[in-house]
Amino acid sequence: MTIKLYGFPMSPNARRALIALEETGESYEYVTVDLMSGGQKAPDYLALNPNGRVPTLVDGDLVLWESHAILEYLAAKHPEKRLGGGSPEELAHVSKYLFLNAAHLGPAMAGVFAHTIRLPEDKRIPTIAENGRAEATRILGLLERALTDKTALVGDRVTIADIAVGTNVALAPMLGFDLAAYPNVSRWLAELKKRPSFVKAFG
Ligand SMILES: N[C@@H](CCC(=O)N[C@@H](CS)C(=O)NCC(=O)O)C(=O)O
Structure with missing residues (x-):
């Protein structure tokens, strides 16, 4: 199943998740959550991310929010890319x-x-x-x-x-x-x- 990244283009928090995904070479679908019209507070989105903010990453059964946790997950999933620490x-x-x-x-x-x-x-x-x-x-x-x-x-x-x-x-x-x-x-x-x-x- 393709990874989904829920984000908003201008958000630095969403940008860092997108950059990490790009660095891993994973294929993914970017889903825009329109922060201007309150998309982050819509019930469907809150069901994924009860904190009502972007980004959120969905990878199979894993639903993960907080951009720095997403970075750590992607680094751990792709040790060959050496995006985390080496020691x-x-x-x-x-x-x-x-x-x-x-x-x-x-x-x-x-x-x-x-x-x-x-x-x-x-x-x-x-x-x-x-x-x-x-x-x-x-x-x-x-x-x-x-x-x-x-x-x-x-x-x-x-x-x-x-x-x-x-x-x-x-x-x-x-x-x-x-x-x-x-x-x-x-x-x-x-x-x-x-x-x-x-x-x-x-x-
Ligand atoms: N600590 C969170 C911060 C997320 C965050 O504040 N995202 C902002 C966009 S940059 C947001 O969704 N704001 C919408 C709101 O506060 O309603 C993370 O690193 O993911």
Whole structure:
């Protein structure tokens, strides 16, 4: 049975699942959940994902939501692609970046996006945007240092850590961050964006 990925083209969370699928070479069907018209809260979709968000992956009997869990599943399903860590230490470092992204960078950038672009002006709370910007700036700084003399966040090849963090960092310029201030991050992101999987997700 063909894998189904439920997502929305502009969603960084759905994009990272799509990129991981592309990297595995799996064939899959992309099902658009229209976030603009509330498709994520439709009963059929909530039956798959009670959290009412994208993405959701359906692979046979497995129904999986939370983008970072989807990344870990796809990496584990395709060990030959070496998208996860190659040793217990690498696995732990990959996991560290997934948590950093899910708990800190993602919510910070989502706060900036919601309170400068997405919400109607009368619903925007400037403090949320400011706090998100400060948090994302701090994390960009730590990524800059982590990527000194390195081509990937963990080891020397692209893993789901780069896919996870890269899909958020790619949105930074749109949110007003100047990535020129982070040359290592810029170099790393430029290489990621050349990969066919990223071209497909952002194209
Ligand atoms: N932690 C979740 C976040 C998912 C998420 O927030 N997705 C957004 C799109 S980027 C969404 O579906 N928003 C719709 C809503 O909040 O109603 C993940 O990584 O999958």
